Amino acid sequence: MNYPVWNFPILGGSLVVAIIAIIHILISHLAIGGGAFLAVAEIWSNKMADGERIRKWLHKFATFFLVYTTVFGAITGVGIWFSIQLASPEATSLLIHQFVFAWATEWVTFIGELTVLYLYYYGWNSNSRRMQVFLAVAYFVIAWFSLFIINGILTFMLTPGAWTLENKDIAAGFFNPGYFPSLFIRTLTMFLIAGLAGILVATQIKDDEAFKTKIIRFSAKWVIPAAILVPGLVVWYWFTLPESTLAFYDAGMVGVDGGKMEGLARFFWLAVTSGALIVMGASVAAWKPKAVHLATAISLLLVAQVGIMGAEFFREMARKPYVIRGVLYSNALWQHNAENSAYMNRPYLSEAKWNPEIEEMSAEHGEWIYRLQCATCHTLDGYRDLTYRTRNWTPAFGVRFIEKLDEQKVMPPFQGTLKDRAALTAYFLNIHGNPVTPAQVLELYEQEERAKAAAMNANPKEAN
């Protein structure tokens, strides 16, 4: 364990990342798709008899776009970075060191899109028409390149492809198997979200129903490319997913209350259903524009937000139990260390950097194993809570369960000795008001093991 683990109560580090990321993705997709929307609307307005009127409305859209994407989009983007370094410093460090110049290049696109957007918006009354169209197109192209770059890093985490820690092949990691389907899905989703934002701003046209109809129909068309092409692209994306992910999806996984939770399937279908709802909603909006009010438009965007939540949780769960698939487990255990039994079976705290000299088998022993080995993904009583998950544990069951932690393929293997397992079990049992020491847990476990062994010797068939 190289880094301290952020034990953020209730939410846990991973949910903090998810919350910020889910908010950011809707806005960042709007920030890029909205650029295309501005550019096309500028060109469209030049061809229309009521072009001046359209541009007046477009200024309202641009104001909403500017404030919303720069205030919430830019800061939540930085926020993801803040949160991942707290939740997974080891993985963030690896990504930063491998892709530092990709990120630096993405930063050039940030400066570019910001500056061009300001020149476009603040030059509204002084720029020529030609310049406005050029700036809108330039903004979209630059902003789309930011997606082109970050998409490589995001997809790398799930499908690193031919990249390994040894070859450090940046091109192989960047243009990994998931890169292109993801790039196209995101691009089309951006157009869709821009269309929904257009509908939202169009609901504020109060004095001219015919004009409102025109703008809403123009905006609703932005949903069409995604409606037609995304299903096929998802199939392509599906075939790039690791086999173990597909196996998860098919088999589901055991939930907290037993039975099948099918977490991956749940989030996948949440995204699909949201997409379908948006297509239907946008179709109704195009059919009956007068019926579209502010609340309707906000609802459509909220459905998009829920769909993004589904897609992002799917992406995150598809990586389980890794944060970088096949390289680094979610709790900062390196794959190559996990394959080394000497490393895995050594006393955990004696080798942990962030150990304030805890005495073995003391009351704090189990707590510190929880803090350093479990708390990256779990909280005690909030997100993925361990108090609830361990409520039915007996001493012997806990020790055995922890030993086989990775058998369900959603958790990393446990690092440590039998004493470590006993200490961690004792910690959870104490939380449930069962005052038991690690030594007692160990003793109870060994008693059960001896009894099992004796039973097996006495009657091998029955014991089996």
Place this chain on the structure above:
Amino acid sequence: MNFSNLISATLAQAPIPAADPLGYPMPAVLLQLLSYLTLALHFMAVNFTLGGLIYLIWLKVRKGDDGAKSFLGLSLPLGFSYLVTLGIPPLLFVQVMYGQMFYSSSVIIGAAWILVVPLLILAYGMLYLNKLKKDSTTNAQLIVLGVALLTMLSVGFIYVNNLTLSMTPDTWMEKYAATPSGANLNLSEPTLFARYVLFMSPALVVGGAALVLMGIFRSKWRGNNSGDAAGSLGMRGLLLGRVITAAAAGALIAVLPKNLLSDTLVGAGRVHLILGIALALLSTALLVLGAKKKNGLLAVVGTVLLVLEAAMFVVVRDMLRQQYLAPQFTLSDVSVHEQWGMFSIFAVSMVAGLAFLIVLTVKVSKTAIAKYKETHAG
């Protein structure tokens, strides 16, 4: 939970994480150069926005120059967006070079560190609210701007806490053991408040320089004296800022461990410090002269020198950090696995991108200035 037994445990060695197995993507000296350049620009944007905000509040309270208020109201949201964007590369390079220390301290103050995100949204949102709701009462505007100021000052304070903590690994374990949620700050750090004032007070200088520039060009383009009041306020403010910064620097020198100070201020450290002080004096003189003589060129040169001055102090700041970390870590400890191909893509895109933006900005600005002159002529 009683942690007294844990806290009393003194570790023989601070828990500094191992360097990333991928190493540095280029020699450390080049990473440092990139970091210095971008951090100096980030500090300029921070100082412009924070300083501008202080001046704007002052002008609203004193019912001062409308031109200056309008200029600041319009430009502060832009300044804020650049301060955020220009903050990205230094944050990137500090993670590459000092990641082990930076991530550790960030986690230890994790609750405060993540608070930076909503605070930034709040401050930024308030600046846009002020810009878009021009017809609200002065009191309402002052509340909005006051919230923006407090949040910006809070973000600066959290940053200084994190970065001072990242330099003092010996204090980590005790804080982490006692508060794993990250509800920590680094208030026990003796240099904390002097550093904080030292990093915040140049806001008055840079914001003042912006007002001086704005005053000169407003008068020039309008052919009258309408920018004089703003120029005068900017000049007085920047002189006050210089006095506060000098006092904070003195206070920092007084509380810094003497060995660290003496080890930092030798060779290159001393040269950069002297250059920084010389540039500070020269830029102040040029800006004051520019304001008094209404000479745009002097003020522009003075402002450019402010950037160079910031770069010099950024270098000294990094050298001081290296002295802090020297017992446990030096940059040469980390292996280098060059990524020249990726660096070339970045360098080419940066040069081409900046050239494109400069050409475009000049072209758009020329049209805008011509229109401004036409509208306000006479």
